[in-house]
Amino acid sequence: MEQNRKPAGMDIVQGELDRCVEILEKNMERFGADFPSACATGGKYRIKKNDDWTNGFWTGMLWIAWLYTGKDKFRSLAMENVNSFIKRLDDHFILDHHDIGFLYSLSVGAAWKVTGQEELKEQILRAADVLAGRFQEKGGFIQAWGKLGDEKEYRLIIDSLLNLPLLYQAHEISGEQRYLDIAESHYDKVIHNIVREDYSTYHTFYFNKETGLPDHGATHQGFSDSSCWARGQAWAILGMPLHRRLSGKGFTEEETALYENICGYFEEHLPADGLPYWDLIFTDGSDQPRDSSALAIAACGMLEMGRTERAREMLAVLHSLASSAGEPESEGMLLHGVYAYAEGKGVDEPNLWGDYFYMEALYRLWDPQWNPFW
Ligand code: GLY
Numbered sequence: 001m002e003q004n005r006k007p008a009g010m011d012i013v014q015g016e017l018d019r020c021v022e023i024l025e026k027n028m029e030r031f032g033a034d035f036p037s038a039c040a041t042g043g044k045y046r047i048k049k050n051d052d053w054t055n056g057f058w059t060g061m062l063w064i065a066w067l068y069t070g071k072d073k074f075r076s077l078a079m080e081n082v083n084s085f086i087k088r089l090d091d092h093f094i095l096d097h098h099d100i101g102f103l104y105s106l107s108v109g110a111a112w113k114v115t116g117q118e119e120l121k122e123q124i125l126r127a128a129d130v131l132a133g134r135f136q137e138k139g140g141f142i143q144a145w146g147k148l149g150d151e152k153e154y155r156l157i158i159d160s161l162l163n164l165p166l167l168y169q170a171h172e173i174s175g176e177q178r179y180l181d182i183a184e185s186h187y188d189k190v191i192h193n194i195v196r197e198d199y200s201t202y203h204t205f206y207f208n209k210e211t212g213l214p215d216h217g218a219t220h221q222g223f224s225d226s227s228c229w230a231r232g233q234a235w236a237i238l239g240m241p242l243h244r245r246l247s248g249k250g251f252t253e254e255e256t257a258l259y260e261n262i263c264g265y266f267e268e269h270l271p272a273d274g275l276p277y278w279d280l281i282f283t284d285g286s287d288q289p290r291d292s293s294a295l296a297i298a299a300c301g302m303l304e305m306g307r308t309e310r311a312r313e314m315l316a317v318l319h320s321l322a323s324s325a326g327e328p329e330s331e332g333m334l335l336h337g338v339y340a341y342a343e344g345k346g347v348d349e350p351n352l353w354g355d356y357f358y359m360e361a362l363y364r365l366w367d368p369q370w371n372p373f374w
Contacts (some may be wrong), residue, residue: 007312010365012319017362019325020333020355021065027331028073032059033080035329036331039339039346043330050084053099055104057356059085060106060373063114064363067370082111082120089126098144098156100131101163106356107170110373123171128170131163132182138212140185144204155206157220158194158232160186161239165332165374168246180247188244189259194236200228200280201236205354221340223279230276230294231338233266237301242374265338266298273315278338289347292322293354299361304372315361324350334358 027036027045038054040181048055059081066074085107088095095103112120125222134142136149141159146153164183171179171313193214202217202225222229240259244251251259269280277283278291293312295314302311332350339346364370 008315009310013362020359022066039351040332040349045331050088051094054352056103056106057352060356061359062112066358068123072326082107085121095130097140098134098160098163101166103147106168106373125170128166132287135182141189151209154209155204157204159203159235199265201232203229203232223281227279227281230278230280230291234294234297236262237298241304267347275321278341290336291338292334293351295355296354300357303364
């Protein structure tokens with residue numbers, strides 16, 4: 001099938017936003033003050049506590065639904081979630097990892113952006129301090145996972161670009177330079193090490209613990225150490241322009257070229273119908289599953305870059321090949337995501353970030369004046 005090149009029009013944008021809101025309303029009844037799991041099984045999310053790296057996507061969707069509809073029930077549940085995130089900070093509950101930005105930008109950070117409540121500032125700074133606490137001076141990067149300083153975990157991962165906006169928000173609130181210094185140093189280490197010569201990306205990159213020097217790239221969720229995990233490439237496609245805006249520095253000439261080539265690699269490795277396989281090593285004719293969430297993230301990257309037409313084309317692909325409209329029992333908005341293929345987790349299923357970034361892309365188009373939560 002040829003890629004759906006006809007950009008999604010406002011009828012699709014509005015129709016899909018309405019549909020996403022309906023799904024949220026239905027899901028809210030089942031999840032109450034709890035949270036949906038990271039990924040679905042048979043189209044259904046499990047009921048979980050606030051204990052994963054993905055809980056913020058749920059709260060972020062509630063905030064978008066509130067902005068879109070003005071219905072108070074979304075705001076009240078989002079605020080209830082915010083209290084749960086503050087409690088998670090108090091208890092330091094499952095926060096020994098770098099995904100603090102995914103969690104707090106879309107919950108407490110978004111709450112501050114949309115309500116302006118002053119008391120939230122302190123909580124944003126607390127969250128940013130947890131993230132900043134994982135900065136490794138030797139190497140100049142934020143350690144992604146594991147015990148701090150563990151040689152086997154002395155690495156960063158490409159997804160981390162989405163955690164940096166929290167540090168920029170902390171700088172905006174506090175004026176403290178250290179947040180900027182850490183964000184800049186980490187960003188620099190990501191873009192100068194994780195991109196290969198052909199502009200594909202590693203998922204993760206190790207540094208030598210003794211010298212801090214770059215060591216080697218490897219995968220965690222991709223097909224192999226030398227292949228290109230589709231969602232990883234998409235994290236760069238969104239993460240780089242977020243840094244461009246939030247740092248206030250724009251792109252250097254070198255970054256512009258790098259960015260174009262990273263996008264080029266992604267585009268050139270899309271199958272004819274435009275919906276990426278979960279790893280870009282797979283091409284037309286493969287029976288491997290697709291990852292719709294990678295395309296939703298890339299669409300947000302295009303919108304962050306002001307490339308509205310390309311974003312609309314990507315949304316048209318998602319709408320025609322992955323929207324759950326034809327499956328009214330689905331609790332997800334986007335079908336055909338892949339969480340972790342090797343572990344058999346969330347394969348060909350909805351996942352929370354796919355749903356979130358689909359909604360974010362739709363809402364960015366719906367309200368071009370909107371200041372996203374990142
Ligand atoms: N950040 C983890 C993932 O993209 O699956």
